[in-house]
Amino acid sequence: MNIFVINSGSSSIKYQLISMPEAKVICTGMVDRIGLEGAKLEYRAFLDSGEVRKVLELLIPDHAAGLREVAKLLTDPAVGVISDPDQVHVVGHRVVHGGERFSKTQLITEEAKAKILELFPLAPLHNPANYLGIEVAERIFTQAKQVAVFDTAFHQTMPEVAFRMAIPNEFYTKHGIRAYGFHGTSHKYVSEQAMEFFGKRTSKIITIHLGNGCSMAAVRDGKCIDSSMGLGPMNGLIMGTRTGDIDQSVIFHLVNQLGYSLDEVNTILNKKSGMLGLTGFSDMRDIRKLYDQKEKAAILAYDMYAYHIKKFIGSFAAVLNGLDAIVFTAGVGENDALTRKLVCQNMDFLGIRLDEAKNETRQKGLHEINTSESPVKILVIPTNEELEIARQCFGLVG
Numbered sequence: 001m002n003i004f005v006i007n008s009g010s011s012s013i014k015y016q017l018i019s020m021p022e023a024k025v026i027c028t029g030m031v032d033r034i035g036l037e038g039a040k041l042e043y044r045a046f047l048d049s050g051e052v053r054k055v056l057e058l059l060i061p062d063h064a065a066g067l068r069e070v071a072k073l074l075t076d077p078a079v080g081v082i083s084d085p086d087q088v089h090v091v092g093h094r095v096v097h098g099g100e101r102f103s104k105t106q107l108i109t110e111e112a113k114a115k116i117l118e119l120f121p122l123a124p125l126h127n128p129a130n131y132l133g134i135e136v137a138e139r140i141f142t143q144a145k146q147v148a149v150f151d152t153a154f155h156q157t158m159p160e161v162a163f164r165m166a167i168p169n170e171f172y173t174k175h176g177i178r179a180y181g182f183h184g185t186s187h188k189y190v191s192e193q194a195m196e197f198f199g200k201r202t203s204k205i206i207t208i209h210l211g212n213g214c215s216m217a218a219v220r221d222g223k224c225i226d227s228s229m230g231l232g233p234m235n236g237l238i239m240g241t242r243t244g245d246i247d248q249s250v251i252f253h254l255v256n257q258l259g260y261s262l263d264e265v266n267t268i269l270n271k272k273s274g275m276l277g278l279t280g281f282s283d284m285r286d287i288r289k290l291y292d293q294k295e296k297a298a299i300l301a302y303d304m305y306a307y308h309i310k311k312f313i314g315s316f317a318a319v320l321n322g323l324d325a326i327v328f329t330a331g332v333g334e335n336d337a338l339t340r341k342l343v344c345q346n347m348d349f350l351g352i353r354l355d356e357a358k359n360e361t362r363q364k365g366l367h368e369i370n371t372s373e374s375p376v377k378i379l380v381i382p383t384n385e386e387l388e389i390a391r392q393c394f395g396l397v398g
């Protein structure tokens with residue numbers, strides 16, 4: 001069964017065509033820096049005649065344009081992997097917000113689409129892109145089953161004490177206002193990889209997903225018990241363009257004292273804040289260049305970014321009542337040694353001891369970067385949301 005997985009993040013589309021159940025990757029790639037200068041499409045196909053790689057530098061204004069370019073390559077006579085879109089049997093979509101309505105992977109019906117649309121205000125950088133992906137895919141892969149895998153699903157095991165907010169009860173009971181947690185597919189995948197690495201499921205793990213969006217999860221014995229994200233994917237850690245936790249008084253101050261409309265405040269906090277607000281850049285690679293040039297704003301932004309992660313490590317270690325491992329994953333977590341170093345600095349009281357040389361050495365796949373005597377393991381684990389989505393799809397329709 002050929003499953004085409006579409007993972008739309010806020011700044012990228014990652015895709016893979018995977019043959020299940022053998023989990024054989026037929027082609028894989030990503031569209032990166034969507035809507036920014038220097039957008040590019042990467043494509044790798046594993047043909048009988050060997051591997052083909054293509055990198056196209058294109059103007060990619062939005063997710064729909066990116067997806068159409070990917071679909072063209074899939075059926076391209078020279079480098080494509082299928083001759084006909086009907087050879088895709090299932091399209092697995094990452095859908096970021098499932099609200100209270102969706103706690104499991106499910107077939108996309110018109111009713112499900114309407115609900116995903118209804119959730120736009122809670123995930124404005126994501127659900128619109130996910131919805132668009134579904135619409136484009138329905139037009140291209142007309143014979144395929146369309147399946148949604150929700151970022152919120154893995155976090156459904158959080159206890160009420162973690163997911164409820166101290167506001168009047170009816171806001172939860174009537175309107176579903178609570179913490180949901182996001183990047184669940186990634187937190188699930190890397191925590192399972194870590195448990196496999198330990199050879200046991202009894203474990204206390206903190207997973208740290210640092211992409212354009214950033215979040216952390218406290219995972220006990222394979223189950224999520226807390227998340228840094230809440231009602232929408234905006235709070236918790238400092239992100240590419242999102243604030244992370246800020247004092248809610250700021251919102252009232254912006255509206256009442258400075259005269260911004262609520263829509264403007266929403267745009268400021270979601271799209272103009274975070275690392276972008278602090279440095280003028282949202283992409284960590286750009287900020288790293290400024291850091292290396294000793295630019296003050298970039299140094300402060302890096303320090304703040306790491307500081308907030310540290311605070312969550314402390315609180316999640318308390319919630320877990322101990323710690324076996326912390327896991328770094330996603331674009332920044334997997335690639336940026338500086339972030340990992342700043343996070344792990346002065347954390348030895350918690351048993352976190354980084355081996356700086358190992359941290360700086362580029363390695364593929366799961367690897368340990370703690371010192372040999374570190375009580376807590378520090379792992380770098382490449383996430384694979386696409387494989388996890390394909391597994392979930394196969395579990396549903398296979």
Ligand SMILES: Nc1ncnc2c1ncn2[C@@H]1O[C@H](COP(=O)(O)OP(=O)(O)O)[C@@H](O)[C@H]1O
Nearest residue numbers: 009011012211212213283284285330331332335
């Ligand atoms: N080599 C690298 N060094 C530092 N940051 C990197 C590197 N490669 C990717 N990143 C960062 O990872 C982030 C994107 O991560 P990713 O997980 O792909 O995000 P998303 O899925 O949210 O679009 C960007 O901020 C990018 O700069």
Ligand SMILES: CC(=O)OP(=O)(O)O
Nearest residue numbers: 009010182211213233
């Ligand atoms: C939920 C979220 O923030 O996703 P991403 O990191 O892909 O933007």
Ligand SMILES: [Mg+2]
Nearest residue numbers: 009211212330
């Ligand atoms: Mg992502």
